[in-house]
Structure formats: structure tokens, C-alpha cells
Amino acid sequence: MTRTMIRIAALCTFTLLGCAAAAQTRVGFIGTFSGPGAALGQDQFDGFMLAVEQKGGKLGGSPVNVIKEDDQLKPELGVQLVQKLVEKEKVDLITGITFSNVMMATAKPLAAGNQIFVGSNAGPAALAGSQCNANFFFTSWQNDALAEVLGKYANEKGYRKVVMLAPNYQAGKDSITGFKRYFKGTVVGEIYTQLNQPDYAAELAQVEALAPDAVYAFFPGGMGINFIKQMKQAGLLSKIPLLTVAAADGTTLPALKESAEGVLMGAHWGPDFTNPANKAFVAAFEAKYKRIPSQYAAQSFDAAMLIDSALSKTGGSAANKAALRDALRQAKFESVRGPFSFSKNGFPVQDMYVFQVAKDDKGRTSLKTIASPLKAHADAYVAECPLR
Numbered sequence: 049m050t051r052t053m054i055r056i057a058a059l060c061t062f063t064l065l066g067c068a069a070a071a072q073t074r075v076g077f078i079g080t081f082s083g084p085g086a087a088l089g090q091d092q093f094d095g096f097m098l099a100v101e102q103k104g105g106k107l108g109g110s111p112v113n114v115i116k117e118d119d120q121l122k123p124e125l126g127v128q129l130v131q132k133l134v135e136k137e138k139v140d141l142i143t144g145i146t147f148s149n150v151m152m153a154t155a156k157p158l159a160a161g162n163q164i165f166v167g168s169n170a171g172p173a174a175l176a177g178s179q180c181n182a183n184f185f186f187t188s189w190q191n192d193a194l195a196e197v198l199g200k201y202a203n204e205k206g207y208r209k210v211v212m213l214a215p216n217y218q219a220g221k222d223s224i225t226g227f228k229r230y231f232k233g234t235v236v237g238e239i240y241t242q243l244n245q246p247d248y249a250a251e252l253a254q255v256e257a258l259a260p261d262a263v264y265a266f267f268p269g270g271m272g273i274n275f276i277k278q279m280k281q282a283g284l285l286s287k288i289p290l291l292t293v294a295a296a297d298g299t300t301l302p303a304l305k306e307s308a309e310g311v312l313m314g315a316h317w318g319p320d321f322t323n324p325a326n327k328a329f330v331a332a333f334e335a336k337y338k339r340i341p342s343q344y345a346a347q348s349f350d351a352a353m354l355i356d357s358a359l360s361k362t363g364g365s366a367a368n369k370a371a372l373r374d375a376l377r378q379a380k381f382e383s384v385r386g387p388f389s390f391s392k393n394g395f396p397v398q399d400m401y402v403f404q405v406a407k408d409d410k411g412r413t414s415l416k417t418i419a420s421p422l423k424a425h426a427d428a429y430v431a432e433c434p435l436r
Contacts, residue, residue, distance in 0.1 A: 063395035073110045073140050073359060073366050076133035078154070080146035080170075081118040084244050084270025087299035088344050089118070089146045092168050095336055095345030096143065096379050099352030102332065107352065108359020110366075115139065119146070121244075123153035125299055131156045140366035142168060143351050146344075147268075148172045148191060148219035149243075155179065166355060168348040171395060173222050177429030180393040183369070185376050187350040187383075189316050190341075190395045194293040197400035198264060198314040199230030200421040202291060207261040211237035213251060213275075214266040215244075223293055224268035229428060241271075246277050252282045256287030260288060268294035273303045280307050287353060295368060296405050297415070298342025305413050316398050317346045317385040318415045320408065326384040340414055344386050357381040384421045387424070393433035397426045 076095060093116060100112055106131030115137055119126040126145070133139045134157070141164040145151045151170035158165050158203065159181050167186040169332065175181070176190045202210060212227060212235055214220030228235060237258045239251050255263055263284075268274045272295030279285045296304065296311040299321070319330050319340050329349055333341040341349075358375035359366065366372050379390055390399045400422040403415035 051320060068078070069367075070115055071110055071365060073107060073364070074113045074115065075107075075141040075355070076115050076117065076129075076139040077144045078117045078119055078129050078133070078142060078150075079144040080121045080150070082120045084098055085121055085146060085268060088169065088269050088342075089144070089340045091299055091344040092146060092348040094142055095333070095348035096168070096352045097343065098329075098333055098336060098345075099349050099356070103356060105353075107356040108364045110359055110364035113181070119150050121147055121150065123150050126150040126154045127157055129354050130154050130161075132249060134161045138166075140164070141355070143171050143355070144168055144348070145329075148222070149217050149387055151175070152218055155181070155184075158184070162369065164366070164376070166351045166376070168351040170219065170346055172218050173225070173429055176393050176395050176427050177432035178434070180433035180435055182394075182435055183373060184395045185354070185390065186396065187354055188347040188396075189398070190429065191222035192229065192428055193316070193400055193422075193425060194314045195223045195264070195266065196225030196230045196425070196428075197402060197422050198291045198293070198312070199227040201312075201314070201402045201419055202231070202262060202264070203232050204421065205262075205289075207289070208233040209236045209258075209260045210234070210262050211239065211255050211260040211265055212259050212264045213239045213241065213255075214228055215242065215271065216240040217243050219268075220266055226428075229266050233261075244271060244273050246270075247345060248278050252279060252284060255288070256282070256284060262289040262291055264310075265289045265295055266293040269299060272300045276300075276308050276311060285311070298380050299344065300416075301405065301413050302339065309407075309413065311405045313403045313405070313415060315342050315399065315403060316396070317402055318401060318417050320415065320417055321385065323384070323386050325382040326386075329384045340412065350381070350383050350385070350388070353383070354379060355380040384408050391426050391430045392435045393427070393430050395427050395430070399423050400425050411416065
């Protein structure tokens with residue numbers, strides 16, 4: 049039994065009925081907990097478990113066993129973990145998934161097994177469009193959207209020439225596509241790097257030679273830390289505005305600190321949001337984990353709250369998949385981002401924002417909301433989804 053299962057089992061002993069007398073919901077949590085992207089998966093998991101803890105070890109009134117698995121950013125391992133969770137662990141639903149290459153690989157066994165899935169990060173284009181699935185729900189975003197808001201913002205700022213950089217995998221390609229969908233200027237360079245590449249000296253030399261008005265970069269986790277530090281060391285960060293997705297967020301800023309000040313980021317959520325649900329979430333997360341939550345924690349907290357709302361409607365039971373699916377689609381919960389609903393493809397309709405790295409009111413390096421260029425934004429692929 050994992051430490052997570054032990055903790056949840058312990059919580060169950062304090063319920064009125066006790067775990068033995070109450071039906072349990074078994075939730076498989078797959079994330080990336082190893083390597084340069086491990087901070088993303090850990091924040092996803094911590095956000096999810098915070099919600100479970102606040103609900104007394106239950107979701108929808110049902111005691112919960114959460115089974116945590118590390119995909120190690122290996123698509124083939126992700127497939128094996130889905131099969132293990134479904135066939136051996138007999139989970140009622142699966143949540144998590146950090147990177148899009150793992151998501152695309154695991155989508156096949158999830159669909160084949162008619163498995164309910166609540167994604168809390170990766171949002172590949174194909175799963176929003178032609179490969180959408182009635183059992184799949186995402187409390188994060190479709191990959192393109194985070195870049196789309198920056199493409200629109202770049203227009204508003206009058207940037208004419210932009211160099212774009214991203215790792216050469218599904219999310220990187222989606223990100224580049226999203227930015228170009230809204231950007232009306234000229235892309236003077238489109239540079240793809242290796243996934244988890246540590247050194248960007250050659251790419252930064254190309255950027256400097258191209259002399260753009262701005263740089264757009266998608267580099268999650270450790271990649272983002274390395275890229276921003278090296279851009280600053282090269283003297284480019286003070287000369288060229290940097291617009292990012294995932295490179296400057298709650299998982300990277302503790303390492304970047306003041307070196308990232310002024311960097312811009314596109315996202316759907318920020319720690320400075322003032323709605324009551326978010327203020328309570330941020331306070332509780334900081335109290336428990338002693339750090340500012342990232343968007344990965346926020347959207348995973350929302351995933352747990354979504355599941356809680358759905359199970360509340362089904363009487364705490366996940367046995368009837370059709371009823372659980374219908375309850376999930378209603379999305380009757382208070383999201384930390386504010387207004388939230390699903391398109392027919394299971395991806396959110398939500399406002400998209402631009403943030404700037406700056407000091408918060410406690411003097412910590414964080415994200416400050418500076419613009420909201422896209423309101424009630426649905427993804428670009430929903431029309432391709434054959435669901436009704």
C-alpha cells in the first residue's frame with residue numbers, strides 16, 4: 049500500500065460509517081514525478097490531495113482511495129499504468145496526466161476500456177477535435193489556448209516580428225500553432241528543440257541574429273528555468289520582451305526568483321485572483337505546502353472538486369458510468385478560476401489572461417494579472433468533435 053493510500057485509509061477511520069461499511073471510490077492518479085518535469089506532476093498531486101483532505105478523505109460523500117503512479121514522462125509506461133489501474137486496481141476513474149505525449153498514448157487504452165478520465169493538465173489538439181471522447185473531461189485547457197492569448201496580446205502591444213521556440217513534441221507543436229492562430233505579425237523564426245534539452249546557447253544565438261520585437265517560448269518545468277536563466281545571461285532578457293507558456297509559473301519561479309521579473313505568461317488562472325474560492329484555495333495551499341500554488345495545483349484542485357460535485361449527484365457511487373459522465377459534464381462546482389463550463393468535447397470554456405512576473409504584496413516573486421484578452425474562450429477544435 050502506498051503512503052497516499054495509507055493516508056486516505058486513515059482518514060476513513062474517522063468517518064461516521066467507517067471505510068468497511070461505506071462504498072469506496074478508487075481513483076488512479078497518473079502524473080510525471082521524475083525528471084525535469086517532476087514539479088508539475090507534484091503540484092498536480094498536491095492540489096488534488098488538498099481538496100480530498102478538505103473533504104475529510106471523501107469525494108461526493110464517498111471515502112476515496114487515491115492510487116498514485118509515476119509515468120516518468122514515458123508514453124509506453126503511461127499505457128502500462130492505465131492497464132494496471134483498470135485491470136488490477138479496478139479504479140472507478142483516472143485523473144492527472146502531465147505531458148501531452150503521455151496523454152496521447154494513454155488516450156487509447158482509456159478509450160478502449162470505456163474509462164472515465166478527468167485530465168488536470170495535458171490537452172492535446174487531437175483529443176479536443178476528431179478524437180474527442182464522451183468519457184474525457186479536462187479541468188485545465190486545450191494546449192493551444194495558453195498560446196492563443198499571447199498571440200492576441202502581442203498584436204495589442206504592436207509586436208511585428210516574433211521568434212518562436214518550443215520542444216519538438218505534441219504540446220510544443222500545439223503551442224506554436226495556437227500563437228500563430230492569433231498573431232497577425234511575422235514569425236521570423238520557428239525553432240524546435242529536444243524535449244528536456246538543458247542548453248539553449250545555439251537557439252539564443254539564432255534569436256539574437258533574427259532581432260525580433262518579441263520572443264515566444266513554451267518550455268515547462270526545468271526547461272523553462274534553464275531557458276530564462278540563459279536568456280538573461282546572454283543579455284537578451286532586458287532587450288527583447290519574452291512571452292511564455294509554462295516557463296514562468298509557480299513551479300519555476302522559486303528557482304528563477306528576481307531573474308524572471310518582467311517575463312510575461314499566458315494562462316487561465318493566477319494566484320492573485322480575488323474570487324472567494326481561489327482566495328481560500330491559495331491560503332490553504334500555502335499553509336499546507338509552504339509555497340505559492342501553480343496553475344497545475346489549481347486545475348488539479350478543480351479536478352477533485354469536479355469529481356466531488358459529480359459523485360454528490362450520483363449518491364457517492366461511480367458504478368453507473370453514464371450517470372457519472374452526465375454529472376461531470378454539468379460542472380456544478382466553484383472553480384478557483386471563476387466562471388467554468390465544458391464544451392461538448394470536454395474541454396473548458398474559460399477566460400484567458402496575461403500575467404507578468406512581479407513581486408506580490410508579501411514581497412515574493414509571483415504572477416500579477418495584467419490583461420484578459422480572451423473572454424469565455426472555447427478551443428479551436430470543438431467543431432471537429434463528433435459528439436453532440
